[in-house]
Amino acid sequence: xxxxxxxxxxxxxxxxxxxxxxxxxxxxxxxxxxxxxxxxxxxxxxxxxxxxxxxxxxxxxxxxxxxxxxxxxxxxxxxxxxxxxxxxxxxxxxxxxxxxxxxxxxxxxxxxxxxxxxxxxxxxxxxxxxxxxxxxxxxxxxxxxxxxxxxxxxxxxxxxxxxxxxxxxxxxxxxxxxxxxxxxxxxxxxxxxxxxxxxxxxxxxxxxxxxxxxxxxxxxxxxxxxxxxxxxxxxxxxxxxxxxxxxxxxxxxxxxxxxxxxxxxxxxxxxxxxxxxxxxxxxxxxxxxxxxxxxxxxxxxxxxxxxxxxxxxxxxxxxxxxxxxxxxxxxxxxxxxxxxxxxxxxxxxxxxxxxxxxxxxxxxxxxxxxxxxxxxxxxxxxxxxxxxxxxxxxxxxxxxxxxxxxxxxxxxxxxxxxxxxxxxxxxxxxxxxxxxxxxxxxxxxxxxxxxxxxxxxxxxxxxxxxxxxxxxxxxxxxxxxxxxxxxxxxxxxxxxxxxxx
Amino acid sequence: xxxxxxxxxxxxxxxxxxxxxxxxxxxxxxxxxxxxxxxxxxxxxxxxxxxxxxxxxxxxxxxxxxxxxxxxxxxxxxxxxxxxxxxxxxxxxxxxxxxxxxxxxxxxxxxxxxxxxxxxxxxxxxxxxxxxxxxxxxxxxxxxxxxxxxxxxxxxxxxxxxxxxxxxxxxxxxxxxxxxxxxxxxxxxxxxxxxxxxxxxxxxxxxxxxxxxxxxxxxxx
Numbered sequence: 016x017x018x019x020x021x022x023x024x025x026x027x028x029x030x031x032x033x034x035x036x037x038x039x040x041x042x043x044x045x046x047x048x049x050x051x052x053x054x055x056x057x058x059x060x061x062x063x064x065x066x067x068x069x070x071x072x073x074x075x076x077x078x079x080x081x082x083x084x085x086x087x088x089x090x091x092x093x094x095x096x097x098x099x100x101x102x103x104x105x106x107x108x109x110x111x112x113x114x115x116x117x118x119x120x121x122x123x124x125x126x127x128x129x130x131x132x133x134x135x136x137x138x139x140x141x142x143x144x145x146x147x148x149x150x151x152x153x154x155x156x157x158x159x160x161x162x163x164x165x166x167x168x169x170x171x172x173x174x175x176x177x178x179x180x181x182x183x184x185x186x187x188x189x190x191x192x193x194x195x196x197x198x199x200x201x202x203x204x205x206x207x208x209x210x211x212x213x214x215x216x217x218x219x220x221x222x223x224x225x226x227x228x229x230x231x232x233x234x235x236x237x238x239x240x241x242x243x244x245x246x247x248x249x250x251x252x253x254x255x256x257x258x259x260x261x262x263x264x265x266x267x268x269x270x271x272x273x274x275x276x277x278x279x280x281x282x283x284x285x286x287x288x289x290x291x292x293x294x295x296x297x298x299x300x301x302x303x304x305x306x307x308x309x310x311x312x313x314x315x316x317x318x319x320x321x322x323x324x325x326x327x328x329x330x331x332x333x334x335x336x337x338x339x340x341x342x343x344x345x346x347x348x349x350x351x352x353x354x355x356x357x358x359x360x361x362x363x364x365x366x367x368x369x370x371x372x373x374x375x376x377x378x379x380x381x382x383x384x385x386x387x388x389x390x391x392x393x394x395x396x397x398x399x400x401x402x403x404x405x406x407x408x409x410x411x412x413x414x415x416x417x418x419x420x421x422x423x424x425x426x427x428x429x430x431x432x433x434x435x436x437x438x439x440x441x442x443x444x445x446x447x448x449x450x451x452x453x454x455x456x457x458x459x460x461x462x463x464x465x466x467x468x469x470x471x472x473x474x475x476x477x478x479x480x481x482x483x484x485x486x487x488x489x490x491x492x493x494x495x496x497x498x499x500x501x502x503x504x505x506x507x508x509x510x511x512x513x514x515x516x
Numbered sequence: 517x518x519x520x521x522x523x524x525x526x527x528x529x530x531x532x533x534x535x536x537x538x539x540x541x542x543x544x545x546x547x548x549x550x551x552x553x554x555x556x557x558x559x560x561x562x563x564x565x566x567x568x569x570x571x572x573x574x575x576x577x578x579x580x581x582x583x584x585x586x587x588x589x590x591x592x593x594x595x596x597x598x599x600x601x602x603x604x605x606x607x608x609x610x611x612x613x614x615x616x617x618x619x620x621x622x623x624x625x626x627x628x629x630x631x632x633x634x635x636x637x638x639x640x641x642x643x644x645x646x647x648x649x650x651x652x653x654x655x656x657x658x659x660x661x662x663x664x665x666x667x668x669x670x671x672x673x674x675x676x677x678x679x680x681x682x683x684x685x686x687x688x689x690x691x692x693x694x695x696x697x698x699x700x701x702x703x704x705x706x707x708x709x710x711x712x713x714x715x716x717x718x719x720x721x722x723x724x725x726x727x728x729x730x731x732x733x734x735x736x737x
Contacts, residue, residue, distance in 0.1 A: 069725040182577045183523075186531055189574050192567045193538045200560035205552045207560060208545040231671070238663040238697040408700030413713055415667075415694040416687050419674060420717050423683075424727045432675045440668060441534065447659065448531050449523035466563040473558040 018144050025375030029383065034074055038380055041078035042387045045085015049101050050093050050399045051410065053233055056086030057346040057456075060354065061225035062417050065424040067357040073373050077380035079354055080334065081388075083347045084136055084381070087288065087326045088388045089399060091128040095319070096121060096400050104288040104326045107296035111311065111318025118314045122396075126258050127266050127316055129392040131323030133385055135274045139281065139331020140381040143338070147367070147378075150339040154364035159471035160482055164489040165342055166465035168496050169284040173344075174454040175500065183450050190441070191458025194219055201463070202470060214430040221353040222425040224459055227435040228452055229346075230418040232442020234411045239443065262316055269299055269317035273324030280325075281332025283499070284344040284457065288326040295321035331381065337362050338374055341464075346453040349460045520589040528582050532575040539571035666697035683722075683729040687714035 029035070044063075048054040060079045067075050087104060094100035094109030095116050108128060115124035157165075174184030197208045198218025209215035258266065273295040280291040299321040303311045311318055333344045334351075341363030343349035355362050360370055367374050392399070422435045445452060469483075476482035484490055522528065546564040670693025678686040691710025692703070700706055721727045 065721075065727065066725075068727060069721075180581070182574060182581050185570070185574045186535060186578055189535055189567065189571045190538065192563075193542060193571065196542070196564055196567060203552050203560050205549060205560040207549060207564065208541070210545070234694060235664055235667050238667040238694075239659045239661075241660045241663040241697070241699045243658065406700065408695040408698035408706070409709055411698055412691045412694035412700075412706070412710065415671070416691050416710070416713055416717070419671070419687065419690060420683075420721070420729075423678075423729070424721065427728060429675060429679070432678070436668070436671050436675065439671065443664070444530050444534065447522055448528040449521075450531055470558045470562070478557050 018148060021371070021375045022144055022379055024372075025377070025379030028073070028372065028376040029077065029379050034077060034376070034380070035383070037070075037074040037078040038081050038383045039387055041081020042085045042088075042384055042391055044078075045082035046089035046388065046391055046399060047085075047402060048082070049086040049089025049105075050402050051405075052093060052099050052101050053237065054414075055102050055229075055347075056083045057225075057350055057453075058229040058233065058414075059086070060347060060350045061222070061229045062414070062421055064222045064225065064350070064354060064357065065421045067354055068424065072358040072360065073376045075358075076351070076354060076373070076377050077384070079351055080377060080380055081384040083330055083334070083351065084132075084327060084384050085388055085391075086347070087136075087330050088129060088132045088392045090326075091132075091319070091323055092125065092392075092396050092399050093403060095124045095128065096397075097403065104292055105322075106289070107292040107322035108319045108326075110296070111315045114312070115314035115316065115319065120314060123258055123262060123316070124314070124319050125396040126393060127262075127319045128323040129389060129396065130258070131266070131270045131273060131320045132327040132392075133389045134270045135277050135324035135326065135328035136331050136385045136388075137382070138274045139278055139328040139335070140378065140385065142278065143331060143335035143381070144378055147335045147339040150335070151364045151367045154340050157364060157488070158486070159468040159475065160484075160486060161488050161492075162464055162468040163472055163483060164492040165340065166461045166468065168492050169342060169344070169457055169461055170454075170465070171496055172284040172499055173457050174451075175503065180449075181503075184454050187445065187450050187452065187454035188458045190445075191455035192462050194224055194455070195459045195462030196466075202467060212430065214426075214428055219434055220425050220431065221356070221459060223422050223431050223434055224438060225350050225353065225456060226418045226421045227438035228442040228445075228455060230414050230421075231435060231439030232446060232452070234415045234418070235439055235443035236446040237407060237411045239447065266316050266320040269295075269320035270324040272298060273321035274328040276321075277325035277328025278332050281329040281334075281344060282336045282342075284342065288329040288345070291325040291329050292322035295325040334381065338366060338377075339364070341366075343457060343460060346456050349453070349456040352460050520586070524582055524586065524589065526582075529579065532579045532582070535571045535575035535578070539568045539575065542568035542571065663697045663699070667694055670694055670697065679730055682731045684711070684714045684718055686730075687717070 029038070044059055045056055048056060048059040059082050063075075063079070063082075066078075070078075086102065090101040090105035091108050091112060092101065094105040095112035098109060098113040100106045100109045112124045112128065115121065154161075170188055174188040175181040195218075197215055199205070199209075199216050200207050206216055273291075276291040276295045276298070277288065280288070296318060299315070299317040300311050303309050303315055303317060310316070329345075330347075333348045336342045336344050337348045337352060341352070341361060343352045352362055355366075360366060360373070418435070418439075419432065422431050425431060442452065444450075445455075472482050473480075484493065542564045546561050546568065549561060549564075551560055670690055673693065674686050674690040677689065681689070688707060688710040691713060692706050695706045695710070718729060722729045
């Protein structure tokens with residue numbers, strides 16, 4: 016029960032007014048960006064990365080985690096009330112949620128979503144507390160071959176397994192890998208692809224890449240869409256935001272099933288919560304068909320409960336994978352990894368040993384953030400929906416100004432701003448032509464790890480490629496990868512067949 | 517018959533073109549690289565070679581994926597470049613794959629002028645978006661290029677003037693340009709909001725948190 020004492024120590028650390036303030040601010044910002052379509056926790060954390068220059072690491076990281084969880088709380092609000100999910104992670108819960116709202120049960124749908132997100136996040140956080148140290152211990156034996164396998168696993172999983180089209184995911188991966196190569200090669204000191212520009216010797220800063228791609232790219236994309244209309248049919252919630260005993264009993268199994276789907280997907284670099292939310296939705300629909308009075312299509316409470324719990328469970332275990340293995344499994348986790356690196360902290364097996372106090376405070380922060388988010392979301396969901404009235408032009412102009420500020424603050428250089436513009440236009444092209452953004456971020460963050468561990472492994476073994484599959488851990492990782500590819504192929508095949516019928 | 521979605525149209529070939537350009541960038545940079553010390557078999561040039569090959573292979577694959585015939589979209593007139601075809605209720609186009617519904621959930625009226633609605637912001641009174649009725653055209657790649665150029669130009673201009681005008685004025689200009697690109701032409705409130713945001717950032721981040729921002733000729737505050 017060492018974990019419990021550590022966790023209590025973490026609580027003692029963060030029960031200070033300033034830490035509580037950052038938990039609250041993070042929850043507030045996260046819910047806000049979750050509510051607003053087009054914005055997301057990844058963009059919000061990216062825009063706030065410059066704060067790492069001035070804030071104490073614990074406070075900044077607690078705030079960023081609050082944003083991550085908050086994004087998954089808020090995303091269903093617009094989906095339920097207006098049928099415009101704030102994020103792709105809320106698409107699954109919007110189907111039945113909007114139908115519930117149309118039947119006059121908007122308040123109950125919102126409550127189901129908020130409680131589901133709370134349960135999923137809580138269960139995942141508990142698991143992280145108990146298993147992250149074990150996982151980290153297991154990972155302390157990782158050598159270059161294992162880290163290389165981990166990086167390859169992440170690359171292929173996020174680009175080929177999860178993306179709708181493997182070739183589009185790989186395209187994004189390639190772009191990210193190119194960006195990661197610019198700058199001085201650490202082992203040899205060789206300047207690479209800097210072409211005499213001193214500003215490029217340090218490489219393209221991760222702050223610049225994330226802010227340009229996620230924020231500026233989205234601003235340009237919104238400009239590209241000006242003139243298209245979006246139909247909005249808002250259902251304003253009325254009545255009690257609480258669930259009746261019967262409703263609670265109906266939703267509870269779905270919350271738990273959804274949590275079960277979400278947990279493993281946080282550890283797999285599957286690009287976030289979309290896949291488990293859809294799996295949870297599909298399961299609830301199948302179960303519903305067997306009931307005496309099927310509710311799907313007319314606003315089923317289970318159809319909201321399952322996906323919402325799955326989404327936040329994913330975020331929880333994703334934080335576990337990030338802390339214990341240094342493996343980012345979603346876009347937001349990738350940017351959080353960058354935030355750790357800004358402080359000279361390297362998430363992974365050694366983080367718990369070297370900066371245990373920060374990790375345990377952060378884990379305690381998870382629980383506080385969940386409670387704060389539940390309070391912010393359960394009674395106030397209709398208030399959050401008012402955010403949707405902020406005119407788009409002001410919102411995105413503000414985001415653009417913040418992006419420019421963040422990039423300038425990162426290096427105080429005009430070259431960075433020019434790179435921002437170029438990557439922003441690239442982000443526009445990727446959005447217009449359906450190239451996913453998350454693989455770029457994973458590639459930029461894990462690219463150097465993959466390269467240096469490959470070279471280490473080869474250097475240590477006299478260029479014997481067998482070293483890459485010499486340990487049980489590497490073999491297991493590659494086998495998992497093959498299984499994932501097979502599953503993705505089967506899923507696509509099944510979907511195609513279902514679409515043909 | 518449906519028109520091809522944007523990511524399968526000819527315009528999408530931009531992406532393979534970018535990949536080829538990146539591949540050439542890597543090839544050129546690798547061939548001219550001055551390797552420090554003994555590179556060895558797995559030296560600083562190994563990964564660039566691998567990534568360059570990846571770029572070319574993916575570019576080829578993506579080109580094939582974009583150009584290959586797709587009976588579900590092309591119908592009889594194979595290869596026709598999608599124009600603004602009235603598709604009525606079929607505007608739910610690409611929603612067959614639920615997971616792909618991230619991009620094009622909205623429906624788009626053909627945007628005939630290519631310019632945003634003049635004078636009125638798209639969200640004047642909150643939900644007052646332009647009612648375009650039921651006549652909806654399925655034109656997924658209808659890109660408002662005037663708006664995009666305004667936004668990109670605004671950022672470019674910001675970069676140029678930032679050292680001279682300083683943060684507050686340059687950022688106010690950037691805000692105004694972006695808001696205008698997004699269709700808001702009510703200059704007075706926009707400029708005022710931009711000025712407020714730029715000043716707030718200056719005060720909070722530069723004044724309180726000590727991040728340095730260019731002061732420009734106004735200097736001092």
